[in-house]
Amino acid sequence: MSVTTQARPEAPPEPPPSDARFVIPGVALLILAALLLGFAGNLLLVGHLQHARAQQTGYAELREQLAFGTAPVGRTDIDGEVLSPGTPVALLRIGAIGLREVVFEGTTSDVLMSGPGHRRDTVLPGQAGTSVVMGRQWGYGSPFLHLDELGPGDTIEITTGQGEHTYRVTGLRRPGDPVPEPAGTGQGRLTLITATGGPYTPSGVLRVDAELTTDVFPTPARVIPTGAVGEAEDALKGDDSAWTPTLLWSQALLLAAAGVAWAHRRWGRWQAWITGVPVLGAITVALSGTLTRLLPNLL
Known part of the structure; x- marks a missing residue:
């Protein structure tokens, strides 16, 4: 009687060594x-999701500060410390383009991921002088995408720690357009800044000028002199x-x-x-x- 032995299956071959090429x-x-x-x-x-989250938390923080009277009214907080970049300082509303955004302190690329930013060496909205607010055109919520649709006479409303402020748009400026005269004593102005160009390809700067039509509030002492902020806070600059x-x-x-x-x-x-x-x-x-x-x- 013969016994048939079953052949063992062959082991799979080893993979060839990796070729660095x-x-x-x-x-x-x-x-x-x-x-x-x-x-x-x-x-x-x-x-865009990050922007929405930052707006939600920034609005909650600003609303609480407004309720308790601790919202910033200058470049320092209630303890006298200089405001950190990214601190919510105002609520911006433009009905003509359906805009409602929390404004944060600073205008670096990092800060503008959360929403519009207030240039730190200018006065806060509602105060004497020219306040500058910058915002992205396309990325991170596209807050200022429709800024070019504004025209003379449109209303801009801003809420700060000093109350409600209303501005009237006086015109739009593109590169090469004449610069308006500086604000006179006791006058308040606002300049909104964003980029021009195609989607995610900025090619220039658009400025919207507006004049304050409500009461001018006192301006606290300057902590950051005009022009003393870094290059990263200028329009169309990156953050090194x-x-x-x-x-x-x-x-x-x-x-x-x-x-x-x-x-x-x-x-x-x-x-x-x-x-x-x-x-x-x-x-x-x-x-x-x-x-x-x-x-x-x-x-």
Whole structure:
């Protein structure tokens, strides 16, 4: 009687060693694809959600301060400390274009992600002198997208710690247009600034000038002299302080991409993507946010 022995299945062959000629370009393409997708997602979706959240929390903070009489009326808070960039200072309403936004202190690219920003070396709205407020045209909520639709006679309403203030639009200015005379003694003016150009491609600066039609409130002593703010707060300027976090997040993205490439080789395609996509997504969103800070603040 013969005994038939069953042949053992052959073990799967070992995968060939990785070829650096293909691995390195693959990792580079993976990084580039993740960065482009994250950057587009940040500008088109995540940035708008971030803006909505910042407006919600900023409005709640400003409303509480107005109720308790502690809202800022100058460049310092009730304790005498200079206001930190990003502090809510006013509520801006323009009925003609359906705008209602909390205004924050400062005009850097970082601050303008939350909403319009008050230039720190100018007076607050409602006070004697010219107050300057900047806002993005397309990104992060697009608060000033329809600013060019305003015309002479339109009304701008602003609420600050000193009360309600109403401005009347006197005109729009584009590059090359004459600059109006400075505000006289006891007069209040407002200049709204945003970018001109196509979607996410700023090419110039649009200014909307308005004059105060309600009572002029006292102006506290200046803490930041005119022109003393950094270049990052000028129109169409980026924030150079974002280079350090950009470098750190770029290194994190490089390591994450290399880890996904290694996992793809060792674990398999789907295992690598299931574990790697959330990590790559989170890092690219953070990196794209810091990259946006390097771009013009009115974008």
